Amino acid sequence: MDTKPLLHADKIDKSFGPTHAVKEVSLDFYPGEIHALIGENGSGKSTFTNMLTGIIPIGSGTFTLEGEQVAPRNQVDANHHGIAIVVQETGTLSGLTVAENMFLGDEDQFMHHGVKDTAAMNRRAQELLDSYGLGSIKATTVIDHYGFEERKLVEIVRSTYFDPKVLVVDETTTALSQSGRDKLFEVMRHVRELGHCVIFISHDMSEVLDMSDRISILRDGDYITTVEKKDVDEEQLKTLMVGRKMDDHYYRTDYPDYQSLPEGEVAIKAEHLKVPGQLDDVSICVHKGEIVGIGGLSECGMHEVGKALFGASYDREGTVTLSDGTEVNDINTAINHSIAYTSKDRDNESLLINDTIEDNITLPSMRDMGRFLSDKRLHAFAEKFAEAMSVKMVGVDQYVSALSGGNKQKVVLARWLGKGSEILILDSPTRGIDIKVKASIYSLLEKMRSEGKAVLIISEEIMELIGMCDRIYVMKDGKVNGELTRRPDLTEQDLIAKMV
Numbered sequence: 001m002d003t004k005p006l007l008h009a010d011k012i013d014k015s016f017g018p019t020h021a022v023k024e025v026s027l028d029f030y031p032g033e034i035h036a037l038i039g040e041n042g043s044g045k046s047t048f049t050n051m052l053t054g055i056i057p058i059g060s061g062t063f064t065l066e067g068e069q070v071a072p073r074n075q076v077d078a079n080h081h082g083i084a085i086v087v088q089e090t091g092t093l094s095g096l097t098v099a100e101n102m103f104l105g106d107e108d109q110f111m112h113h114g115v116k117d118t119a120a121m122n123r124r125a126q127e128l129l130d131s132y133g134l135g136s137i138k139a140t141t142v143i144d145h146y147g148f149e150e151r152k153l154v155e156i157v158r159s160t161y162f163d164p165k166v167l168v169v170d171e172t173t174t175a176l177s178q179s180g181r182d183k184l185f186e187v188m189r190h191v192r193e194l195g196h197c198v199i200f201i202s203h204d205m206s207e208v209l210d211m212s213d214r215i216s217i218l219r220d221g222d223y224i225t226t227v228e229k230k231d232v233d234e235e236q237l238k239t240l241m242v243g244r245k246m247d248d249h250y251y252r253t254d255y256p257d258y259q260s261l262p263e264g265e266v267a268i269k270a271e272h273l274k275v276p277g278q279l280d281d282v283s284i285c286v287h288k289g290e291i292v293g294i295g296g297l298s299e300c301g302m303h304e305v306g307k308a309l310f311g312a313s314y315d316r317e318g319t320v321t322l323s324d325g326t327e328v329n330d331i332n333t334a335i336n337h338s339i340a341y342t343s344k345d346r347d348n349e350s351l352l353i354n355d356t357i358e359d360n361i362t363l364p365s366m367r368d369m370g371r372f373l374s375d376k377r378l379h380a381f382a383e384k385f386a387e388a389m390s391v392k393m394v395g396v397d398q399y400v401s402a403l404s405g406g407n408k409q410k411v412v413l414a415r416w417l418g419k420g421s422e423i424l425i426l427d428s429p430t431r432g433i434d435i436k437v438k439a440s441i442y443s444l445l446e447k448m449r450s451e452g453k454a455v456l457i458i459s460e461e462i463m464e465l466i467g468m469c470d471r472i473y474v475m476k477d478g479k480v481n482g483e484l485t486r487r488p489d490l491t492e493q494d495l496i497a498k499m500v
Contacts, residue, residue, distance in 0.1 A: 006031040006197050007052075007065050007166055014047050014059035016402055019394050021047040023221040024061065029166065034188055034198040036212035036229075038205075039241055040434040041406025042392045044221040045201050046088070049168045052199075053085040054078040065165065076105035084159040086184075088171035088405055088432055089347040091155045092143045099125035099139040102158045128161045129154075133183065148345050149180050149298055160187055167191050168199045171405060173207060174431040175344075177298025177460060185211060203434050205234040217241055238435055250439035251467025252446060255486055264288045265323055267423050267454035268339070270309055273318035278304040280478040282318075286423070291445060291455040293469035295462060297499050301478040303344055306427045306458050310334045310341035322423075335364055337423075340416035342409075344428040344458075350412045351400050358382035358396040361415045368419070385418040386411070390440065405432040413441065424448065427458040442468060462492045474498035 005028035014022040022044040029035050037045050051058045054072030063070050065081060072078035075085065092101045099122045103110070110121040125139035134153055143151060152175050160167060169188065173181050188198045188211065202208050208215060209229050217224040217240045224240055232240075264287040273282040279301045286292045294302045307313040309320055311330040320328040328334050334341070343349035352360050361382040366373060369381070382396040389410040393403065400411055409429070416424060429445075430438045445455055445468060459465055465472050474482040474495055482498035484490060 003030055005029060007063065009048075009052070010062045010064065012048060012051060012058065012061035012063070014044075014051060014056070017394050017398075021221050022051075022059070022218075023223075025218065025221075025223045026061075027216055027223065027226070029197045029199060030214075031195045031197060032192055033213040034192050034200050034211055036200045036202065036208045036215040037218065038202070038208060038215060038237065039218035039224075041404040041437055042220070043218040043241070045218055046170055046404060047221075048218070049085065049170055049199060049201065052078070052166070053083055053168055055085070055087075074105075079106070079162060079164070082165035083168070084162075084164040084166070085168040085170060086152070086155050086159045086172045088174070090148065090151060090345060092151045094144050095142065097122075097140055097142055098129070098137060098146075098154055101143050101154060102128070102139075102161075104158075128157050132157050132187075147299070149176055152176060153180060153183065156184055156187055160191065163194065163196075164191070165196045166199065167196065168201070170201045171203070171432045173202055173204065174428075180298065203432060205237050208237065209234065241434070242436055250435075250442050251463075252442075255488055256470055264290060264452075267323055268309060268320065268328075268456075269322075270305070270320045271318055273305065273308050273316060273320075275301075275304050275308060275313055275316050278478055279308065279316075282308075282475075282478070282480055284473050284480065286454040286456050288323075288422075288454050289449055289452045290470045291449050291457060291468055293465035293472040294456065294458045294475060295460070295465045295472060295495055295499070296475035296481075298460070300475040300499070302458050302475045303427055305475075306341060306343075306425045306456070309425050309456070310339060312341070335419075338419070338421050339423045339425065340419060340421035341425045342412045342416070342427055342429060344431065346405070346408055346412065346431075351408060353401050354399065356397050356399055357386055357391065357393055357403075357411055360400055360411050361385055361396070361418055364415060364419045381418060382414075385414040388417060389414040389444075406434055406437045409433055409441075410437065413444070417444075421453070423454045423456075425456045425458070428460065429457060430459075430461070430464065462495050465495065466490050466492070476500075 007029040009027045011024040011026055012022055013024050025048060039045050050056045052063055054074045054077050058071055070081045072081055102125045103121055107116055110117045122139045129137050137150055191198050200212055212229050214226055214228055216226040266285050267288045269285040271283045273279050282305060294305055296302045304313060308316045311328045311334045322337055326337055347353050358379060362378050386396055391410045392407050400408060430441055448455055470486050472484045473480050476499055
């Protein structure tokens with residue numbers, strides 16, 4: 001490019017103990033471009049951008065924005081320098097209103113003689129929400145009232161309303177429905193049109209090629225190369241990411257011999273589930289030795305089904321029954337009867353984010369280990385299942401908060417693998433996970449199926465449902481709108497026809 005870089009990164013380096021997360025990476029980002037940053041989980045992408053945006057301190061090296069060196073102390077300081085980020089996990093604070101979250105750390109603009117003008121802040125927040133086409137989100141409402149997607153949309157408004165020169169989008173699309181993604185892509189294109197820069201992190205290669213102008217690849221903390229999107233395809237990008245050619249055929253290739261329901265024993269059955277405003281008379285079942293999927297558009301109710309089956313939906317009506325007749329009405333009953341659950345909101349609902357890998361893996365299994373537990377035994381247990389899931393870590397005493405998104409998900413699965421769960425309810429199990437890890441998770445699910453375990457996948461990825469499931473329930477407006485069985489000619493359009 002002939003123009004001068006908008007942002008220059010010079011020998012950016014960061015270590016966490018013995019883990020060298022980013023190794024003297026130098027990169028240029030130009031005005032008026034969407035610049036994708038890709039790599040496997042643990043490649044250093046988020047560490048690099050977290051230093052840029054003040055989430056973590058810079059180890060060594062410098063960032064220069066429009067000729068001025070910047071080293072943000074925190075995200076608010078980064079915003080004042082014209083740098084913003086929309087993070088992968090939840091970035092809003094519970095207990096605060098939408099408006100308070102939007103202007104957190106920047107309330108001074110509404111202060112008059114030492115008193116905050118809350119009414120003015122609420123008006124400004126609502127004006128911004130309306131201008132983004134998000135008028136259904138109310139500035140005065142406590143953020144907890146809204147679901148994961150709406151909270152991400154609030155973060156997008158918060159991160160872009162002040163017209164940042166550099167916007168980092170870190171795996172945000174995995175948390176959004178198609179309509180939410182379209183809204184985010186519209187914002188990204190607008191930032192580019194203003195002559196600013198978007199740094200776009202995504203594991204979806206088709207999305208990367210569709211949205212970006214240039215693509216930089218990191219691998220194990222090292223900078224590999226930067227390519228123009230017109231010069232590469234998906235297979236070439238995957239090869240650059242992992243250092244070898246990837247086999248893209250990681251879905252199942254078998255097709256069961258049944259045309260309607262399987263003949264195996266029902267492991268878990270839900271009948272007439274109702275949750276006000278979310279589920280309306282939903283009945284489903286999962287057999288032993290079967291992978292069942294639930295799909296649909298955002299807010300169709302599918303995520304609530306997972307919580308209801310796990311006993312985590314407290315205003316639920318209807319029944320959830322196991323093969324031995326046990327009714328599941330609370331989380332303790334679910335865990336005690338070998339049910340595992342992973343939430344879409346990984347950091348807040350599936351992990352103890354500020355505890356160690358060991359604590360997270362051993363927690364549900366402690367009661368099974370007997371009365372006399374030693375630190376040595378717990379440590380060995382955690383190591384066994386962390387290694388079984390190939391968690392990339394310094395050791396099991398490392399804090400989960402320091403892991404990449406994919407490695408966090410591996411810890412979640414290691415926990416339930418260690419527990420020996422017979423029924424697995426997996427909500428968005430491969431969200432924000434790279435190709436190689438996704439393939440290993442699919443292989444694990446096939447193994448569990450062959451062992452007679454019952455697996456339920458709740459997913460917004462249609463190809464994941466088609467590729468991995470024996471049966472698929474398609475939901476619409478809180479109801480089951482169709483049930484499809486596995487077959488070679490099942491297409492995305494077959495599912496979409498039931499979703500809309």
